[in-house]
Each structure stands twice: as structure tokens, then as C-alpha cells.
């Protein structure tokens with residue numbers, strides 16, 4: 615059966631400010647393939663980072679696109695509308711990485727209750743967790759009424775849970791964890807993990823524009839703007855969790871804390887234009903280290919067992935999701951204009967941090 619109503623949002627891989635929509639026909643699926651109808655997906659600054667590091671980490675390889683253009687991966691839910699795979703039933707709803715499109719074709723390799731892995735040739739070599747679609751039926755975290763929060767924050771929360779666990783596990787003896795881009799959802803999750811864990815104080819660094827919002831959250835013990843780094847207490851050991859990736863902010867933190875900075879953890883790059891504007895030449899303190907969440911998953915899976923790790927993440931997620939009800943405003947929108955606007959606003963850093971954008975390319979009646 616042909617689906618002539620395909621639609622893809624494409625980003626120019628060498629100039630992320632340029633984008634276009636291509637009307638596409640979802641290919642007729644072949645033996646062994648499955649067709650997803652992408653229902654809804656979340657869009658945050660994290661997806662912009664996928665474009666920034668797309669060539670380095672391979673995010674542009676997730677989904678085929680015309681030469682020079684890319685389809686950004688987004689977390690969302692989709693339903694199987696056609697299947698030529700014996701083990702995947704029409705109607706299966708899955709959480710996973712989808713393109714900003716109406717349809718996605720996959721070629722399932724392994725099919726289990728807990729996950730369907732896309733074994734399409736272009737996804738070879740990409741980490742299995744990125745290629746896995748989780749059927750809602752076999753997903754312990756799935757709650758139909760909380761799908762929006764799951765799309766928006768499940769992946770981000772998991773990173774922050776693991777980063778907090780990594781910092782505690784390494785025994786830096788920190789009295790505070792200083793977190794940049796404190797208004798981002800990933801940082802809010804980390805602030806929440808640190809402040810509820812009780813091991814250290816959570817200190818948020820943010821822009822003047824977002825200071826009021828960050829203060830209102832209650833998940834940070836202290837909040838400062840980027841130009842107030844010099845006011846922070848530097849008398850005890852600290853760890854820096856860098857979500858902004860801004861060389862000037864990183865330098866200010868390293869210079870202020872000097873030898874009290876026990877670890878500098880690079881997690882994100884929300885200030886993507888600034889990331890290209892400086893370097894770490896002569897940076898005092900420890901060398902910034904990229905945080906690699908899969909390594910912490912592997913370590914804890916070996917020590918605790920995968921089930922216990924999942925149980926701890928599920929417990930912590932449930933506390934964080936409840937907390938998010940006090941600040942997160944989900945904004946659901948559909949259609950080309952909405953998708954393009956949210957993309958442009960997120961790229962330019964114009965979105966309100968309390969908003970969680972959930973999008974669809976299916977307009978009512980389309």
C-alpha cells in the first residue's frame with residue numbers, strides 16, 4: 615500500500631539555520647520491514663546539539679536524507695501501520711528515536727517484548743540503545759497519561775541520573791556540583807538528583823533572562839548568573855557539570871575554583887554558537903572530560919545487575935516526573951509552521967525553559 619502523504623523536515627547540514635520540508639512518499643515496505651506512523655515527538659536544545667555534533671557522533675546517519683541535508687533524530691512515539699515482519703504486529707506503539715517526519719520504515723533485526731532493534735544497513739555501528747524501539751506494552755516506564763513527559767525528559771533524565779551517580783561514585787569529595795545552563799531540562803534533572811541525594815549542594819548557573827525561572831524551581835540550593843561566578847564560595851571542593859559548553863563560562867569556573875575544582879564534566883553544548891568561539895588553552899584545573907553515559911550504564915549493570923539499575927532509574931524518574939508537574943508546561947502543536955517555528959526558536963535560544971514542546975507533522979484533518 616503506498617502512503618503518498620509522507621512529509622520530512624530537513625536541515626541543511628552545513629547551515630543549521632536553513633531548513634525545508636520535502637513531501638515524500640513512504641516507500642512501499644518490503645519483506646522484513648515495518649512502517650511506523652510518527653505520532654508525536656519532543657523538541658528541545660538537545661536536538662540542536664545532535665545537529666552540532668551530527669557528523670562527529672553520527673546523528674545524521676540515523677535516517678536517510680538527500681545529499682547535504684539531514685533528518686534530526688527526536689524522541690517520540692509512533693504506531694506500526696503496516697508490517698511485513700512476522701513478529702511485529704500492526705498497532706504496536708513504540709517509544710524511540712524518530713525523524714521529524716510523518717513516517718519511518720525500519721527493518722527489525724531482533725524483536726523482543728522490551729525492544730525492536732532497527733537493523734537497516736545505514737544504522738550499522740550506531741549504539742544499540744539508539745536503534746531500539748520500545749513497545750509500550752513491554753516498557754516498565756510507560757504510562758499513557760505521561761507520554762509527553764517521557765518524550766521530553768526520559769533520555770535527558772537518564773543522562774543526569776547517570777552523571778550524578780558517576781560523580782558520587784568517583785569520590786571527588788565535592789561539597790557542591792556547579793551546573794551550567796541551569797534552566798535546561800537536563801540540568802534541572804541533575805540539580806534535582808544532586809539536591810535530593812543530599813551528598814552535595816546543587817549550584818545553578820544561568821543567563822540573566824532565565825534567572826527568575828531557575829530560582830523558582832527549588833531544585834538548586836543556590837542560583838547565580840554567568841557573570842556572578844566570582845561570587846561563589848570557593849573554599850571547598852567542587853565538581854563542574856557543564857551543560858552549556860561555553861568556553862568563556864568554563865574558563866570563569868575553572869579560574870575561580872582553581873585547585874578546588876576536582877572534576878570538570880562536559881555534558882552538553884546548549885550555547886552552540888559560543889562553543890565554536892574559544893578554546894581551553896592554559897585552562898587552570900583538571901582537563902574537561904566528556905561524560906559518556908553508556909560507560910556508567912555498563913559499570914552499574916555489571917555491579918548491580920541490569921534489573922537493579924533499571925529499578926533505581928525507574929524510582930528516581932518517578933520522583934522527578936512528579937516534581938516536573940510544578941514547572942513543566944507541555945505545549946502541543948501540529949503542522950509545518952509550528953515545527954519550523956519551534957526549531958528556529960530553539961536554535962536561537964528563544965524558547966521559554968518552562969515550555970516542553972511536543973510536535974506532530976499530522977495536522978487535524980490532514
Ligand SMILES: NC(=O)c1ccc[n+]([C@@H]2O[C@H](COP(=O)([O-])OP(=O)(O)OC[C@H]3O[C@@H](n4cnc5c(N)ncnc54)[C@H](OP(=O)(O)O)[C@@H]3O)[C@@H](O)[C@H]2O)c1
Nearest residue numbers: 658659660663795796797798799800821882883884962963
Ligand atoms: N551527553 C549526553 O549524553 C547528553 C544527554 C542529554 C542532554 N545533553 C545535553 O544537555 C543540553 C541541554 O539539553 P536540553 O534538551 O535539556 O535543553 P533545553 O531544556 O531545551 O534547554 C534550554 C536552555 O539551554 C540554553 N540555550 C538553549 N539554546 C541556546 C542558545 N541558542 N544560546 C544560548 N543558550 C541556549 C538556555 O539556558 P541558560 O540560559 O540557562 O544557559 C535555555 O534556557 C544539550 O546540550 C544536550 O545535548 C547531553
